[in-house]
Amino acid sequence: MGWKGTVRSVGAAVRAAERDAKRRQRELEWQQKQYEKMQELEQAAYEVEVYENHIDVIQSIHKECSPPIDWNKIFSSKQPTEPQKNNDNESEARQLLETYKPGFLDRLFKREEKKRALLSQNIDDAVKTDKAHYKSRISKWEKETEEWKESVAIAKALLDGKAEAKIKAIENLQPFSEISNLGSSLSISVYDNGILEAKINVHGNEIVPSETKNLLKSGKLSVKNMPKGRFNEIYQDYVCSCVLRVGNELFSAIPDNLVIVTAVDELLNSQTGHLEEAPILSVAVSRSTIERLNLEAIDPSDSMANFKHNMLFKKLRASIELNV
Numbered sequence: 129m130g131w132k133g134t135v136r137s138v139g140a141a142v143r144a145a146e147r148d149a150k151r152r153q154r155e156l157e158w159q160q161k162q163y164e165k166m167q168e169l170e171q172a173a174y175e176v177e178v179y180e181n182h183i184d185v186i187q188s189i190h191k192e193c194s195p196p197i198d199w200n201k202i203f204s205s206k207q208p209t210e211p212q213k214n215n216d217n218e219s220e221a222r223q224l225l226e227t228y229k230p231g232f233l234d235r236l237f238k239r240e241e242k243k244r245a246l247l248s249q250n251i252d253d254a255v256k257t258d259k260a261h262y263k264s265r266i267s268k269w270e271k272e273t274e275e276w277k278e279s280v281a282i283a284k285a286l287l288d289g290k291a292e293a294k295i296k297a298i299e300n301l302q303p304f305s306e307i308s309n310l311g312s313s314l315s316i317s318v319y320d321n322g323i324l325e326a327k328i329n330v331h332g333n334e335i336v337p338s339e340t341k342n343l344l345k346s347g348k349l350s351v352k353n354m355p356k357g358r359f360n361e362i363y364q365d366y367v368c369s370c371v372l373r374v375g376n377e378l379f380s381a382i383p384d385n386l387v388i389v390t391a392v393d394e395l396l397n398s399q400t401g402h403l404e405e406a407p408i409l410s411v412a413v414s415r416s417t418i419e420r421l422n423l424e425a426i427d428p429s430d431s432m433a434n435f436k437h438n439m440l441f442k443k444l445r446a447s448i449e450l451n452v
Contacts, residue, residue: 298316
């Protein structure tokens with residue numbers, strides 16, 4: 129299978145491995161259509177479940193990843209075998225003519241000559257059919273060969289560390305669709321030393337809720353402003369989860385063993401009073417380290433201790449800097 133064929137299979141594999149939070153999210157989206165039909169208490173319970181599911185989703189982004197592409201295997205793959213001509217249909221038609229023996233009715237109604245002419249015509253038709261089948265197989269082989277050549281070429285370029293190949297592979301694989309669906313945006317660049325950096329704009333204030341939703345004992349909905357400490361806890365987990373997901377997706381798409389992932393968000397500049405984009409987390413993600421992690425069980429924020437990183441998160445009016 130060429131690398132484009134691999135790309136087509138990636139989506140199906142990811143959907144098959146979809147985490148529980150995402151499946152529940154889809155169910156809740158379906159229930160939303162029934163929202164207007166619910167009674168007040170049912171609506172309250174539904175809103176709380178949607179809220180809790182959203183928190184679960186944004187803190188578990190790292191739990192999914194596209195299947196890795198084996199570029200070494202693609203590079204060493206063999207060219208598709210050129211199809212050979214065959215005359216199966218012609219041979220069958222000739223055999224029918226050669227073995228034709230007129231029956232009693234053919235002789236009685238003098239249909240022998242007509243039957244032989246028809247069988248002879250069938251041979252001509254069979255020759256055309258064989259040619260058409262061969263032409264179709266050749267056309268398919270030529271397409272597969274072009275895809276194979278492209279696959280081998282990009283595999284070689286990736287294994288050689290070519291920056292253009294890295295960008296091309298990521299653009300074609302599009303492994304960051306879920307993150308972009310959440311509202312985050314991402315850009316890729318490659319430094320002169322070959323190290324790739326992914327910058328993700330997390331838009332935290334848009335993704336992390338500013339309110340909490342709970343059910344009172346009466347079953348009614350309670351909506352309150354989210355405490356700053358809780359907001360920052362969720363925000364930090366969301367950012368770290370995104371960084372882990374981006375790093376893991378990059379390792380699935382390209383053969384690099386080290387990538388830099390930097391999360392950027394709008395922060396208040398106390399000197400100017402304006403919001404400005406600034407890095408809040410930059411991580412040197414190594415393939416060997418992330419492969420050792422149990423991504424289903426880790427706390428995204430705590431897992432940063434496994435990597436060299438710089439972290440800056442605003443908490444209330446103070447700031448915390450962690451340098452490893």
